[in-house]
Amino acid sequence: MAYIPKQYASLERGYREQALKLFPWVCGRCTREFVYSNLRELTVHHIDHDHSNNPADGSNWELLCLYCHDHEHSKYTEAKQYGSTVKAGEDLEREQATHNPFADLKARMAKGK
Ligand SMILES: [Zn+2]
Numbered sequence: 001m002a003y004i005p006k007q008y009a010s011l012e013r014g015y016r017e018q019a020l021k022l023f024p025w026v027c028g029r030c031t032r033e034f035v036y037s038n039l040r041e042l043t044v045h046h047i048d049h050d051h052s053n054n055p056a057d058g059s060n061w062e063l064l065c066l067y068c069h070d071h072e073h074s075k076y077t078e079a080k081q082y083g084s085t086v087k088a089g090e091d092l093e094r095e096q097a098t099h100n101p102f103a104d105l106k107a108r109m110a111k112g113k
């Protein structure tokens, strides 16, 4: 498990509470709805990936379920690797529009041989 700084829990609680007050309890990607009993699985994503950037109007937050949040971060890492210069927010929208689930199928099949 990754190292989590001591104050992280209180930091997270601070903006998480604010975000949960601002936004409906719905995942921004898969639109799964949340209630009190499973609210733990709804997380606050930072659109610019800067956890210290927490504007009170929520413009840097997005509520995502654990799965979509994970996916969001792996996507960001990939974009970085390929040297993309677009900002995270713009990148996401463009990727959604052009996303092809079979894009890597060929590569995966080749590996399987
Ligand atoms: Zn989701």
Ligand SMILES: [Zn+2]
Binding pocket: 044, 045, 046, 069, 072, 073
């Ligand atoms: Zn995130």
